[in-house]
Amino acid sequence: MNGLPPRAGETTNLVSGIRDAYNHGDAEASRLLHDARAGEPHEEAHSEAGEYLKVMVFGGLDGILTSFAVVAGAAGGGLDWPVVLVLGFSNILADALSMGVGEYLSSQAHNEYVMAEKRREEWELKNHREGEIAEMVAIFTQRGMSQEDASDVVNKMAKYDDxxxxxxxxxxxxxxxxxxxxxxxKEGFIMFLSFATFGALPLLGYTIFPMLDPDISNAILFKLACAVTGVSLFLMGAIKSKFATRSWYASGFEMVCLGGVCAAVAFEIGNLVDGLLVDP
Structure with missing residues:
Protein backbone atom coordinates (compact mmCIF):
# COMPACT_ATOMS: atom_id res chain seq x y z
CA MET A 1 0.00 0.00 0.00
CA ASN A 2 1.42 3.39 -0.96
CA GLY A 3 2.17 5.64 1.99
CA LEU A 4 2.52 2.89 4.61
CA PRO A 5 4.29 4.17 7.72
CA PRO A 6 7.07 1.98 9.11
CA ARG A 7 6.25 0.06 12.25
CA ALA A 8 8.41 0.53 15.30
CA GLY A 9 11.64 -1.42 14.78
CA GLU A 10 10.91 -1.99 11.10
CA THR A 11 13.47 -1.04 8.47
CA THR A 12 12.52 1.78 6.14
CA ASN A 13 13.92 -0.27 3.22
CA LEU A 14 10.98 -2.66 3.44
CA VAL A 15 8.45 0.17 3.40
CA SER A 16 10.31 1.87 0.53
CA GLY A 17 10.22 -1.40 -1.38
CA ILE A 18 6.45 -1.64 -0.93
CA ARG A 19 6.03 1.89 -2.25
CA ASP A 20 8.33 1.23 -5.19
CA ALA A 21 6.40 -1.91 -6.08
CA TYR A 22 3.20 0.13 -6.18
CA ASN A 23 4.79 2.89 -8.26
CA HIS A 24 6.03 0.34 -10.82
CA GLY A 25 2.82 -1.72 -10.82
CA ASP A 26 4.70 -4.84 -9.67
CA ALA A 27 1.99 -6.89 -7.94
CA GLU A 28 4.25 -9.90 -7.26
CA ALA A 29 6.92 -7.79 -5.54
CA SER A 30 4.20 -6.03 -3.55
CA ARG A 31 2.79 -9.38 -2.39
CA LEU A 32 6.18 -10.70 -1.31
CA LEU A 33 7.07 -7.51 0.55
CA HIS A 34 3.71 -7.40 2.30
CA ASP A 35 4.16 -11.03 3.35
CA ALA A 36 7.57 -10.16 4.78
CA ARG A 37 6.10 -7.17 6.58
CA ALA A 38 3.25 -9.24 8.00
CA GLY A 39 5.76 -11.77 9.34
CA GLU A 40 7.45 -9.23 11.59
CA PRO A 41 6.37 -8.71 15.21
CA HIS A 42 3.29 -6.51 15.16
CA GLU A 43 3.67 -3.20 16.88
CA GLU A 44 1.69 0.01 16.69
CA ALA A 45 2.46 1.95 13.52
CA HIS A 46 3.97 5.39 13.87
CA SER A 47 4.29 8.12 11.28
CA GLU A 48 6.28 10.58 13.39
CA ALA A 49 9.30 10.54 11.09
CA GLY A 50 7.10 11.22 8.08
CA GLU A 51 5.35 14.11 9.82
CA TYR A 52 8.66 15.64 10.88
CA LEU A 53 10.02 15.32 7.35
CA LYS A 54 6.90 16.96 5.98
CA VAL A 55 7.24 19.92 8.37
CA MET A 56 10.94 20.20 7.51
CA VAL A 57 10.33 20.22 3.75
CA PHE A 58 7.57 22.80 3.79
CA GLY A 59 9.41 24.95 6.32
CA GLY A 60 12.51 24.79 4.14
CA LEU A 61 10.59 25.74 1.01
CA ASP A 62 9.02 28.72 2.77
CA GLY A 63 12.43 29.77 4.06
CA ILE A 64 14.12 29.62 0.65
CA LEU A 65 11.31 31.46 -1.14
CA THR A 66 11.02 34.17 1.52
CA SER A 67 14.77 34.74 1.72
CA PHE A 68 15.25 34.79 -2.04
CA ALA A 69 12.40 37.28 -2.43
CA VAL A 70 14.19 39.61 0.00
CA VAL A 71 17.48 39.18 -1.88
CA ALA A 72 15.79 39.83 -5.23
CA GLY A 73 14.00 42.90 -3.92
CA ALA A 74 17.23 44.28 -2.49
CA ALA A 75 19.05 43.57 -5.76
CA GLY A 76 16.31 45.30 -7.72
CA GLY A 77 16.66 48.29 -5.43
CA GLY A 78 20.41 48.45 -6.07
CA LEU A 79 21.37 47.81 -2.44
CA ASP A 80 24.94 46.78 -1.61
CA TRP A 81 25.75 43.33 -0.27
CA PRO A 82 26.14 44.38 3.43
CA VAL A 83 22.60 45.76 3.36
CA VAL A 84 21.36 42.57 1.69
CA LEU A 85 22.94 40.51 4.47
CA VAL A 86 21.37 42.62 7.21
CA LEU A 87 17.94 42.52 5.59
CA GLY A 88 18.22 38.86 4.69
CA PHE A 89 19.34 37.41 8.01
CA SER A 90 17.12 39.63 10.15
CA ASN A 91 14.14 38.66 7.99
CA ILE A 92 15.02 34.95 8.10
CA LEU A 93 15.36 34.80 11.88
CA ALA A 94 12.22 36.84 12.52
CA ASP A 95 10.15 34.82 10.05
CA ALA A 96 11.59 31.51 11.28
CA LEU A 97 10.60 32.36 14.84
CA SER A 98 7.15 33.41 13.67
CA MET A 99 6.71 30.23 11.63
CA GLY A 100 7.90 28.01 14.48
CA VAL A 101 5.63 29.63 17.04
CA GLY A 102 2.75 29.59 14.56
CA GLU A 103 3.25 25.88 13.86
CA TYR A 104 3.30 25.14 17.60
CA LEU A 105 0.21 27.22 18.39
CA SER A 106 -1.82 25.89 15.47
CA SER A 107 -0.92 22.28 16.29
CA GLN A 108 -1.67 22.86 19.96
CA ALA A 109 -5.06 24.42 19.19
CA HIS A 110 -5.93 21.53 16.85
CA ASN A 111 -4.88 18.93 19.42
CA GLU A 112 -6.92 20.63 22.15
CA TYR A 113 -9.96 20.60 19.88
CA VAL A 114 -9.43 16.91 19.06
CA MET A 115 -9.07 15.95 22.73
CA ALA A 116 -12.22 17.92 23.62
CA GLU A 117 -14.10 15.99 20.94
CA LYS A 118 -12.67 12.73 22.26
CA ARG A 119 -13.92 13.52 25.78
CA ARG A 120 -17.37 14.22 24.32
CA GLU A 121 -17.36 10.91 22.44
CA GLU A 122 -16.29 9.06 25.60
CA TRP A 123 -19.14 10.68 27.52
CA GLU A 124 -21.66 9.82 24.81
CA LEU A 125 -20.45 6.21 24.66
CA LYS A 126 -20.81 5.93 28.42
CA ASN A 127 -24.27 7.51 28.57
CA HIS A 128 -25.80 6.46 25.25
CA ARG A 129 -23.91 3.38 24.11
CA GLU A 130 -26.68 2.04 21.88
CA GLY A 131 -26.92 5.32 19.99
CA GLU A 132 -23.17 5.47 19.31
CA ILE A 133 -23.15 1.87 18.13
CA ALA A 134 -26.11 2.60 15.85
CA GLU A 135 -24.25 5.58 14.36
CA MET A 136 -21.24 3.43 13.52
CA VAL A 137 -23.44 0.72 12.03
CA ALA A 138 -25.06 3.36 9.82
CA ILE A 139 -21.65 4.61 8.68
CA PHE A 140 -20.49 1.10 7.78
CA THR A 141 -23.70 0.28 5.90
CA GLN A 142 -23.37 3.53 3.93
CA ARG A 143 -19.97 2.27 2.81
CA GLY A 144 -21.38 -0.94 1.38
CA MET A 145 -21.60 -3.43 4.27
CA SER A 146 -24.79 -5.31 4.91
CA GLN A 147 -26.79 -4.37 8.01
CA GLU A 148 -26.07 -7.75 9.58
CA ASP A 149 -22.32 -7.66 8.95
CA ALA A 150 -22.03 -4.03 10.05
CA SER A 151 -23.92 -4.73 13.28
CA ASP A 152 -21.79 -7.79 13.99
CA VAL A 153 -18.48 -6.00 13.35
CA VAL A 154 -19.38 -2.83 15.26
CA ASN A 155 -20.69 -4.69 18.30
CA LYS A 156 -17.48 -6.70 18.48
CA MET A 157 -15.34 -3.54 18.28
CA ALA A 158 -17.53 -1.77 20.84
CA LYS A 159 -16.33 -4.24 23.49
CA TYR A 160 -13.08 -2.25 23.63
CA ASP A 161 -13.98 1.27 24.74
CA ASP A 162 -10.75 3.13 23.99
CA LYS A 186 9.00 19.23 18.24
CA GLU A 187 7.13 20.26 15.10
CA GLY A 188 7.40 23.94 16.02
CA PHE A 189 11.15 23.60 16.61
CA ILE A 190 11.66 21.69 13.35
CA MET A 191 9.72 24.37 11.47
CA PHE A 192 11.91 27.11 13.00
CA LEU A 193 15.18 25.27 12.36
CA SER A 194 14.24 24.25 8.81
CA PHE A 195 13.05 27.74 7.84
CA ALA A 196 16.20 29.38 9.24
CA THR A 197 18.63 26.81 7.79
CA PHE A 198 17.25 26.63 4.25
CA GLY A 199 16.41 30.31 4.25
CA ALA A 200 20.11 31.07 4.70
CA LEU A 201 21.04 29.33 1.43
CA PRO A 202 20.31 32.29 -0.89
CA LEU A 203 22.60 34.39 1.32
CA LEU A 204 25.60 32.05 1.19
CA GLY A 205 27.17 33.86 -1.75
CA TYR A 206 26.74 37.23 -0.06
CA THR A 207 28.42 35.82 3.05
CA ILE A 208 31.40 33.99 1.54
CA PHE A 209 32.46 35.61 -1.74
CA PRO A 210 32.94 39.21 -0.51
CA MET A 211 35.55 37.85 1.92
CA LEU A 212 37.38 36.13 -0.95
CA ASP A 213 37.01 39.03 -3.38
CA PRO A 214 36.15 42.40 -1.78
CA ASP A 215 35.65 43.94 -5.25
CA ILE A 216 33.03 41.43 -6.40
CA SER A 217 30.01 43.16 -7.92
CA ASN A 218 26.46 43.03 -6.59
CA ALA A 219 25.31 41.69 -9.97
CA ILE A 220 27.58 38.63 -9.70
CA LEU A 221 26.49 38.01 -6.12
CA PHE A 222 22.86 38.09 -7.19
CA LYS A 223 23.55 35.62 -10.02
CA LEU A 224 25.25 33.29 -7.54
CA ALA A 225 22.24 33.60 -5.24
CA CYS A 226 19.97 32.72 -8.18
CA ALA A 227 22.02 29.61 -8.95
CA VAL A 228 22.14 28.39 -5.35
CA THR A 229 18.44 29.07 -4.89
CA GLY A 230 17.50 27.34 -8.14
CA VAL A 231 19.37 24.15 -7.21
CA SER A 232 17.99 24.24 -3.65
CA LEU A 233 14.42 24.74 -4.83
CA PHE A 234 14.69 21.89 -7.32
CA LEU A 235 16.02 19.51 -4.66
CA MET A 236 13.38 20.55 -2.12
CA GLY A 237 10.67 20.21 -4.75
CA ALA A 238 11.92 16.71 -5.57
CA ILE A 239 11.73 15.77 -1.89
CA LYS A 240 8.27 17.35 -1.68
CA SER A 241 7.08 14.90 -4.36
CA LYS A 242 7.31 12.16 -1.70
CA PHE A 243 4.11 13.60 -0.21
CA ALA A 244 2.26 13.85 -3.52
CA THR A 245 1.57 11.78 -6.62
CA ARG A 246 3.67 13.96 -8.95
CA SER A 247 7.06 12.92 -10.33
CA TRP A 248 10.15 14.28 -8.59
CA TYR A 249 11.38 16.22 -11.62
CA ALA A 250 7.97 17.84 -12.25
CA SER A 251 7.72 18.87 -8.61
CA GLY A 252 11.28 20.21 -8.66
CA PHE A 253 10.71 22.16 -11.86
CA GLU A 254 7.49 23.59 -10.45
CA MET A 255 9.31 24.91 -7.38
CA VAL A 256 12.03 26.50 -9.53
CA CYS A 257 9.37 28.26 -11.63
CA LEU A 258 7.53 29.42 -8.51
CA GLY A 259 10.75 30.76 -7.04
CA GLY A 260 11.54 32.52 -10.31
CA VAL A 261 8.15 34.24 -10.34
CA CYS A 262 8.52 35.36 -6.71
CA ALA A 263 12.03 36.67 -7.41
CA ALA A 264 10.96 38.50 -10.57
CA VAL A 265 8.09 40.23 -8.78
CA ALA A 266 10.31 41.18 -5.82
CA PHE A 267 13.08 42.43 -8.14
CA GLU A 268 10.71 44.63 -10.15
CA ILE A 269 9.10 46.04 -7.01
CA GLY A 270 12.53 46.85 -5.59
CA ASN A 271 13.54 48.48 -8.86
CA LEU A 272 10.29 50.48 -8.96
CA VAL A 273 10.59 51.70 -5.37
CA ASP A 274 14.24 52.63 -5.93
CA GLY A 275 13.22 54.67 -8.97
CA LEU A 276 10.50 56.46 -7.04
CA LEU A 277 12.89 57.34 -4.23
CA VAL A 278 15.65 58.57 -6.52
CA ASP A 279 13.55 60.50 -9.04
CA PRO A 280 12.00 63.75 -7.78
Whole structure:
Protein backbone atom coordinates (compact mmCIF):
# COMPACT_ATOMS: atom_id res chain seq x y z
CA MET A 1 0.00 0.00 0.00
CA ASN A 2 1.42 3.39 -0.96
CA GLY A 3 2.17 5.64 1.99
CA LEU A 4 2.52 2.89 4.61
CA PRO A 5 4.29 4.17 7.72
CA PRO A 6 7.07 1.98 9.11
CA ARG A 7 6.25 0.06 12.25
CA ALA A 8 8.41 0.53 15.30
CA GLY A 9 11.64 -1.42 14.78
CA GLU A 10 10.91 -1.99 11.10
CA THR A 11 13.47 -1.04 8.47
CA THR A 12 12.52 1.78 6.14
CA ASN A 13 13.92 -0.27 3.22
CA LEU A 14 10.98 -2.66 3.44
CA VAL A 15 8.45 0.17 3.40
CA SER A 16 10.31 1.87 0.53
CA GLY A 17 10.22 -1.40 -1.38
CA ILE A 18 6.45 -1.64 -0.93
CA ARG A 19 6.03 1.89 -2.25
CA ASP A 20 8.33 1.23 -5.19
CA ALA A 21 6.40 -1.91 -6.08
CA TYR A 22 3.20 0.13 -6.18
CA ASN A 23 4.79 2.89 -8.26
CA HIS A 24 6.03 0.34 -10.82
CA GLY A 25 2.82 -1.72 -10.82
CA ASP A 26 4.70 -4.84 -9.67
CA ALA A 27 1.99 -6.89 -7.94
CA GLU A 28 4.25 -9.90 -7.26
CA ALA A 29 6.92 -7.79 -5.54
CA SER A 30 4.20 -6.03 -3.55
CA ARG A 31 2.79 -9.38 -2.39
CA LEU A 32 6.18 -10.70 -1.31
CA LEU A 33 7.07 -7.51 0.55
CA HIS A 34 3.71 -7.40 2.30
CA ASP A 35 4.16 -11.03 3.35
CA ALA A 36 7.57 -10.16 4.78
CA ARG A 37 6.10 -7.17 6.58
CA ALA A 38 3.25 -9.24 8.00
CA GLY A 39 5.76 -11.77 9.34
CA GLU A 40 7.45 -9.23 11.59
CA PRO A 41 6.37 -8.71 15.21
CA HIS A 42 3.29 -6.51 15.16
CA GLU A 43 3.67 -3.20 16.88
CA GLU A 44 1.69 0.01 16.69
CA ALA A 45 2.46 1.95 13.52
CA HIS A 46 3.97 5.39 13.87
CA SER A 47 4.29 8.12 11.28
CA GLU A 48 6.28 10.58 13.39
CA ALA A 49 9.30 10.54 11.09
CA GLY A 50 7.10 11.22 8.08
CA GLU A 51 5.35 14.11 9.82
CA TYR A 52 8.66 15.64 10.88
CA LEU A 53 10.02 15.32 7.35
CA LYS A 54 6.90 16.96 5.98
CA VAL A 55 7.24 19.92 8.37
CA MET A 56 10.94 20.20 7.51
CA VAL A 57 10.33 20.22 3.75
CA PHE A 58 7.57 22.80 3.79
CA GLY A 59 9.41 24.95 6.32
CA GLY A 60 12.51 24.79 4.14
CA LEU A 61 10.59 25.74 1.01
CA ASP A 62 9.02 28.72 2.77
CA GLY A 63 12.43 29.77 4.06
CA ILE A 64 14.12 29.62 0.65
CA LEU A 65 11.31 31.46 -1.14
CA THR A 66 11.02 34.17 1.52
CA SER A 67 14.77 34.74 1.72
CA PHE A 68 15.25 34.79 -2.04
CA ALA A 69 12.40 37.28 -2.43
CA VAL A 70 14.19 39.61 0.00
CA VAL A 71 17.48 39.18 -1.88
CA ALA A 72 15.79 39.83 -5.23
CA GLY A 73 14.00 42.90 -3.92
CA ALA A 74 17.23 44.28 -2.49
CA ALA A 75 19.05 43.57 -5.76
CA GLY A 76 16.31 45.30 -7.72
CA GLY A 77 16.66 48.29 -5.43
CA GLY A 78 20.41 48.45 -6.07
CA LEU A 79 21.37 47.81 -2.44
CA ASP A 80 24.94 46.78 -1.61
CA TRP A 81 25.75 43.33 -0.27
CA PRO A 82 26.14 44.38 3.43
CA VAL A 83 22.60 45.76 3.36
CA VAL A 84 21.36 42.57 1.69
CA LEU A 85 22.94 40.51 4.47
CA VAL A 86 21.37 42.62 7.21
CA LEU A 87 17.94 42.52 5.59
CA GLY A 88 18.22 38.86 4.69
CA PHE A 89 19.34 37.41 8.01
CA SER A 90 17.12 39.63 10.15
CA ASN A 91 14.14 38.66 7.99
CA ILE A 92 15.02 34.95 8.10
CA LEU A 93 15.36 34.80 11.88
CA ALA A 94 12.22 36.84 12.52
CA ASP A 95 10.15 34.82 10.05
CA ALA A 96 11.59 31.51 11.28
CA LEU A 97 10.60 32.36 14.84
CA SER A 98 7.15 33.41 13.67
CA MET A 99 6.71 30.23 11.63
CA GLY A 100 7.90 28.01 14.48
CA VAL A 101 5.63 29.63 17.04
CA GLY A 102 2.75 29.59 14.56
CA GLU A 103 3.25 25.88 13.86
CA TYR A 104 3.30 25.14 17.60
CA LEU A 105 0.21 27.22 18.39
CA SER A 106 -1.82 25.89 15.47
CA SER A 107 -0.92 22.28 16.29
CA GLN A 108 -1.67 22.86 19.96
CA ALA A 109 -5.06 24.42 19.19
CA HIS A 110 -5.93 21.53 16.85
CA ASN A 111 -4.88 18.93 19.42
CA GLU A 112 -6.92 20.63 22.15
CA TYR A 113 -9.96 20.60 19.88
CA VAL A 114 -9.43 16.91 19.06
CA MET A 115 -9.07 15.95 22.73
CA ALA A 116 -12.22 17.92 23.62
CA GLU A 117 -14.10 15.99 20.94
CA LYS A 118 -12.67 12.73 22.26
CA ARG A 119 -13.92 13.52 25.78
CA ARG A 120 -17.37 14.22 24.32
CA GLU A 121 -17.36 10.91 22.44
CA GLU A 122 -16.29 9.06 25.60
CA TRP A 123 -19.14 10.68 27.52
CA GLU A 124 -21.66 9.82 24.81
CA LEU A 125 -20.45 6.21 24.66
CA LYS A 126 -20.81 5.93 28.42
CA ASN A 127 -24.27 7.51 28.57
CA HIS A 128 -25.80 6.46 25.25
CA ARG A 129 -23.91 3.38 24.11
CA GLU A 130 -26.68 2.04 21.88
CA GLY A 131 -26.92 5.32 19.99
CA GLU A 132 -23.17 5.47 19.31
CA ILE A 133 -23.15 1.87 18.13
CA ALA A 134 -26.11 2.60 15.85
CA GLU A 135 -24.25 5.58 14.36
CA MET A 136 -21.24 3.43 13.52
CA VAL A 137 -23.44 0.72 12.03
CA ALA A 138 -25.06 3.36 9.82
CA ILE A 139 -21.65 4.61 8.68
CA PHE A 140 -20.49 1.10 7.78
CA THR A 141 -23.70 0.28 5.90
CA GLN A 142 -23.37 3.53 3.93
CA ARG A 143 -19.97 2.27 2.81
CA GLY A 144 -21.38 -0.94 1.38
CA MET A 145 -21.60 -3.43 4.27
CA SER A 146 -24.79 -5.31 4.91
CA GLN A 147 -26.79 -4.37 8.01
CA GLU A 148 -26.07 -7.75 9.58
CA ASP A 149 -22.32 -7.66 8.95
CA ALA A 150 -22.03 -4.03 10.05
CA SER A 151 -23.92 -4.73 13.28
CA ASP A 152 -21.79 -7.79 13.99
CA VAL A 153 -18.48 -6.00 13.35
CA VAL A 154 -19.38 -2.83 15.26
CA ASN A 155 -20.69 -4.69 18.30
CA LYS A 156 -17.48 -6.70 18.48
CA MET A 157 -15.34 -3.54 18.28
CA ALA A 158 -17.53 -1.77 20.84
CA LYS A 159 -16.33 -4.24 23.49
CA TYR A 160 -13.08 -2.25 23.63
CA ASP A 161 -13.98 1.27 24.74
CA ASP A 162 -10.75 3.13 23.99
CA UNK A 163 -10.38 1.47 20.60
CA UNK A 164 -14.02 2.19 19.77
CA UNK A 165 -13.75 5.86 20.78
CA UNK A 166 -10.72 6.28 18.52
CA UNK A 167 -12.64 4.56 15.74
CA UNK A 168 -15.56 6.96 16.20
CA UNK A 169 -13.16 9.89 16.11
CA UNK A 170 -11.70 8.67 12.84
CA UNK A 171 -14.82 7.44 11.06
CA UNK A 172 -17.47 9.83 12.38
CA UNK A 173 -15.50 13.06 12.90
CA UNK A 174 -12.53 12.47 10.56
CA UNK A 175 -10.12 13.32 13.39
CA UNK A 176 -6.96 11.52 14.49
CA UNK A 177 -6.18 11.45 18.21
CA UNK A 178 -2.69 12.95 18.85
CA UNK A 179 -0.20 10.69 20.57
CA UNK A 180 1.27 13.35 22.87
CA UNK A 181 1.51 17.10 23.38
CA UNK A 182 5.30 16.89 22.99
CA UNK A 183 4.87 16.44 19.25
CA UNK A 184 3.63 20.02 18.86
CA UNK A 185 6.80 21.38 20.47
CA LYS A 186 9.00 19.23 18.24
CA GLU A 187 7.13 20.26 15.10
CA GLY A 188 7.40 23.94 16.02
CA PHE A 189 11.15 23.60 16.61
CA ILE A 190 11.66 21.69 13.35
CA MET A 191 9.72 24.37 11.47
CA PHE A 192 11.91 27.11 13.00
CA LEU A 193 15.18 25.27 12.36
CA SER A 194 14.24 24.25 8.81
CA PHE A 195 13.05 27.74 7.84
CA ALA A 196 16.20 29.38 9.24
CA THR A 197 18.63 26.81 7.79
CA PHE A 198 17.25 26.63 4.25
CA GLY A 199 16.41 30.31 4.25
CA ALA A 200 20.11 31.07 4.70
CA LEU A 201 21.04 29.33 1.43
CA PRO A 202 20.31 32.29 -0.89
CA LEU A 203 22.60 34.39 1.32
CA LEU A 204 25.60 32.05 1.19
CA GLY A 205 27.17 33.86 -1.75
CA TYR A 206 26.74 37.23 -0.06
CA THR A 207 28.42 35.82 3.05
CA ILE A 208 31.40 33.99 1.54
CA PHE A 209 32.46 35.61 -1.74
CA PRO A 210 32.94 39.21 -0.51
CA MET A 211 35.55 37.85 1.92
CA LEU A 212 37.38 36.13 -0.95
CA ASP A 213 37.01 39.03 -3.38
CA PRO A 214 36.15 42.40 -1.78
CA ASP A 215 35.65 43.94 -5.25
CA ILE A 216 33.03 41.43 -6.40
CA SER A 217 30.01 43.16 -7.92
CA ASN A 218 26.46 43.03 -6.59
CA ALA A 219 25.31 41.69 -9.97
CA ILE A 220 27.58 38.63 -9.70
CA LEU A 221 26.49 38.01 -6.12
CA PHE A 222 22.86 38.09 -7.19
CA LYS A 223 23.55 35.62 -10.02
CA LEU A 224 25.25 33.29 -7.54
CA ALA A 225 22.24 33.60 -5.24
CA CYS A 226 19.97 32.72 -8.18
CA ALA A 227 22.02 29.61 -8.95
CA VAL A 228 22.14 28.39 -5.35
CA THR A 229 18.44 29.07 -4.89
CA GLY A 230 17.50 27.34 -8.14
CA VAL A 231 19.37 24.15 -7.21
CA SER A 232 17.99 24.24 -3.65
CA LEU A 233 14.42 24.74 -4.83
CA PHE A 234 14.69 21.89 -7.32
CA LEU A 235 16.02 19.51 -4.66
CA MET A 236 13.38 20.55 -2.12
CA GLY A 237 10.67 20.21 -4.75
CA ALA A 238 11.92 16.71 -5.57
CA ILE A 239 11.73 15.77 -1.89
CA LYS A 240 8.27 17.35 -1.68
CA SER A 241 7.08 14.90 -4.36
CA LYS A 242 7.31 12.16 -1.70
CA PHE A 243 4.11 13.60 -0.21
CA ALA A 244 2.26 13.85 -3.52
CA THR A 245 1.57 11.78 -6.62
CA ARG A 246 3.67 13.96 -8.95
CA SER A 247 7.06 12.92 -10.33
CA TRP A 248 10.15 14.28 -8.59
CA TYR A 249 11.38 16.22 -11.62
CA ALA A 250 7.97 17.84 -12.25
CA SER A 251 7.72 18.87 -8.61
CA GLY A 252 11.28 20.21 -8.66
CA PHE A 253 10.71 22.16 -11.86
CA GLU A 254 7.49 23.59 -10.45
CA MET A 255 9.31 24.91 -7.38
CA VAL A 256 12.03 26.50 -9.53
CA CYS A 257 9.37 28.26 -11.63
CA LEU A 258 7.53 29.42 -8.51
CA GLY A 259 10.75 30.76 -7.04
CA GLY A 260 11.54 32.52 -10.31
CA VAL A 261 8.15 34.24 -10.34
CA CYS A 262 8.52 35.36 -6.71
CA ALA A 263 12.03 36.67 -7.41
CA ALA A 264 10.96 38.50 -10.57
CA VAL A 265 8.09 40.23 -8.78
CA ALA A 266 10.31 41.18 -5.82
CA PHE A 267 13.08 42.43 -8.14
CA GLU A 268 10.71 44.63 -10.15
CA ILE A 269 9.10 46.04 -7.01
CA GLY A 270 12.53 46.85 -5.59
CA ASN A 271 13.54 48.48 -8.86
CA LEU A 272 10.29 50.48 -8.96
CA VAL A 273 10.59 51.70 -5.37
CA ASP A 274 14.24 52.63 -5.93
CA GLY A 275 13.22 54.67 -8.97
CA LEU A 276 10.50 56.46 -7.04
CA LEU A 277 12.89 57.34 -4.23
CA VAL A 278 15.65 58.57 -6.52
CA ASP A 279 13.55 60.50 -9.04
CA PRO A 280 12.00 63.75 -7.78
Missing amino acids: FFVNLMMSEELQLQVPESQDETI
